[in-house]
Amino acid sequence: xxxxxxxxxxxxxxxxxxxxxxxxxxxxxxxxxxxxxxxxxxxxxxxxxxxxxxxxxxxxxxxxxxxxxxxxxxxxxxxxxxxxxxxxxxxxxxxxxxxxxxxxxxxxxxxxxxxxxxxxxxxxxxxxxxxxxxxxxxxxxxxxxxxxxxxxxxxxxxxxxxxxxxxxxxxxxxxxxxxxxxxxxxxxxxxxxxxxxxxxxxxxxxxxxxxxxxxxxxxxxxxxxxxxxxxxxxxxxxxxxxxxxxxxxxxxxxxxxxxxxxxxxxxxxxxxxxxxxxxxxxxxxxxxxxxxxxxxxxxxxxxxxxxxxxxxxxxxxxxxxxxxxxxxxxxxxxxxxxxxxxxxxxxxxxxxxxxxxxxxxxxxxxxxxxxxxxxxxxxxxxxxxxxxxxxxxxxxxxxxxxxxxxxxxxxxxxxxxxxxxxxxxxxxxxxxxxxxxxxxxxxxxxxxxxxxxxxxxxxxxxxxxxxxxxxxxxxxxxxxxxxxxxxxxxxxxxxxxxxxxxxxxxxxxxxxxxxxxxxxxxxxxxxxxxxxxxxxxxxxxxxxxxxxxxxxxxxxxxxxxxxxxxxxxxxxxxx
Numbered sequence: 001x002x003x004x005x006x007x008x009x010x011x012x013x014x015x016x017x018x019x020x021x022x023x024x025x026x027x028x029x030x031x032x033x034x035x036x037x038x039x040x041x042x043x044x045x046x047x048x049x050x051x052x053x054x055x056x057x058x059x060x061x062x063x064x065x066x067x068x069x070x071x072x073x074x075x076x077x078x079x080x081x082x083x084x085x086x087x088x089x090x091x092x093x094x095x096x097x098x099x100x101x102x103x104x105x106x107x108x109x110x111x112x113x114x115x116x117x118x119x120x121x122x123x124x125x126x127x128x129x130x131x132x133x134x135x136x137x138x139x140x141x142x143x144x145x146x147x148x149x150x151x152x153x154x155x156x157x158x159x160x161x162x163x164x165x166x167x168x169x170x171x172x173x174x175x176x177x178x179x180x181x182x183x184x185x186x187x188x189x190x191x192x193x194x195x196x197x198x199x200x201x202x203x204x205x206x207x208x209x210x211x212x213x214x215x216x217x218x219x220x221x222x223x224x225x226x227x228x229x230x231x232x233x234x235x236x237x238x239x240x241x242x243x244x245x246x247x248x249x250x251x252x253x254x255x256x257x258x259x260x261x262x263x264x265x266x267x268x269x270x271x272x273x274x275x276x277x278x279x280x281x282x283x284x285x286x287x288x289x290x291x292x293x294x295x296x297x298x299x300x301x302x303x304x305x306x307x308x309x310x311x312x313x314x315x316x317x318x319x320x321x322x323x324x325x326x327x328x329x330x331x332x333x334x335x336x337x338x339x340x341x342x343x344x345x346x347x348x349x350x351x352x353x354x355x356x357x358x359x360x361x362x363x364x365x366x367x368x369x370x371x372x373x374x375x376x377x378x379x380x381x382x383x384x385x386x387x388x389x390x391x392x393x394x395x396x397x398x399x400x401x402x403x404x405x406x407x408x409x410x411x412x413x414x415x416x417x418x419x420x421x422x423x424x425x426x427x428x429x430x431x432x433x434x435x436x437x438x439x440x441x442x443x444x445x446x447x448x449x450x451x452x453x454x455x456x457x458x459x460x461x462x463x464x465x466x467x468x469x470x471x472x473x474x475x476x477x478x479x480x481x482x483x484x485x486x487x488x489x490x491x492x493x494x495x496x497x498x499x500x501x502x503x504x505x506x507x508x509x510x511x512x513x514x515x516x517x518x519x520x521x522x523x524x525x526x527x528x529x530x531x532x533x534x535x536x537x538x539x540x541x542x543x544x545x546x547x548x549x550x551x552x553x554x555x556x557x558x559x560x561x562x563x564x565x566x567x568x569x570x571x572x573x574x575x
Contacts (some may be wrong), residue, residue, distance in 0.1 A: 005173060008177075040078065078107075105160065257288065
């Protein structure tokens, strides 16, 4: 496990030589040629140990930089492989994956430390006023080396920030201070706008499309601003890809203006903060961020036709992400409902399938529908229902409530390993006690805390949940699958009850499409109209019943279920 003080502990140079090869570039190259490329685990371990030893070397900054240049690309290839093959399976699938994800962070942190140490050592060497006159000839060379090292350290800080956001983790202690220090040094010595590619064309390690330190710093701050713990890991990746273009819309200034939205105190270990929360006494080393140009660009991108979107934005931006951006870049709105302190435990389970099991008194249900060509002839003997008890009941978890609002909960997961279903936008079923009704909702945000604990927010969608099964009415009945679904009933004081349906988020279920809803061995046809909510794990649609006979069946089913909701007699009768 990486130390939480890796960015705050002073560097200790306790080595004069490397244990695994000669202490020079040639030795590193020869050692790399002998690595077991077919054994990724052994290779990554050897590379990581090499990083640790190089960080401890007491050698000239230029030699250390050149050694890192040789080592950097093989390390990046290993990290890219780990990222591509593990990140899709997060969050929280196994201890093995957790260890790999932690290893990625450790690699990034050590690379940052080594490059930032190079910057510091060059600064100490060039700031000595008693240096001989002939040393001035080397100043240009050191300036270039310092710019390259600063860029590489900030690039790793950007990748580390993306990695942490994907895992819902906070920044490490001293991480922001390290970021600010590197940028301050670049500002002071006026190399923050140098084009790194033109500075060293052979520079091949960079994954970034941004070419200077100022843009990299903007990217890191922008990623933090756009993070609200309310987007999924794949959406963090999408924002990261778009951020390469968006940095051009971010403006920094040394003076506060009417358009200033955020300010950054370069002397403290903290991210950008909203201007409305600043104290009156500002440190002189503050810079101010204007994001209005980016907000205007996203507003234009939201127009019909996507004419103002770049190829990257068209590829990665979904309507929900554009909505997230517009919400985030505007001043945060007041909470819709006030939160109230409430300490208690609650039962939870994740996903539509698990919710279906508990709402039907834990009966697994499979309906095979045999239709005549004329669907309107609904006869009981046309349907064969098969009911089986599952081998293992879906997992119920106990979780702590931190506070509540009219429409949701803030919860705290205290165990070491979070459950598999804990994803942003996942459907969740909650029950405060055995006598209270089940309520259905969606996980809106997740925040990982120290010691592997997790805090997350749940928005309740309804407590009037009616389980059913759905199939695509266009599918072949011999091969079609049915899916767990929930009918949602909402009662308005002034209007008739309204209904919607929650189904898996699949291409099978889309707007303007007919589907079959199976109710207690009877089937009705409905027409999906508008999508009220489209999440990664499920979608909620308004719908219309296609004929009067089906409407009677639906009304009767809902009436029966409402009467027997407390003891679920309806489902007991299906044994």
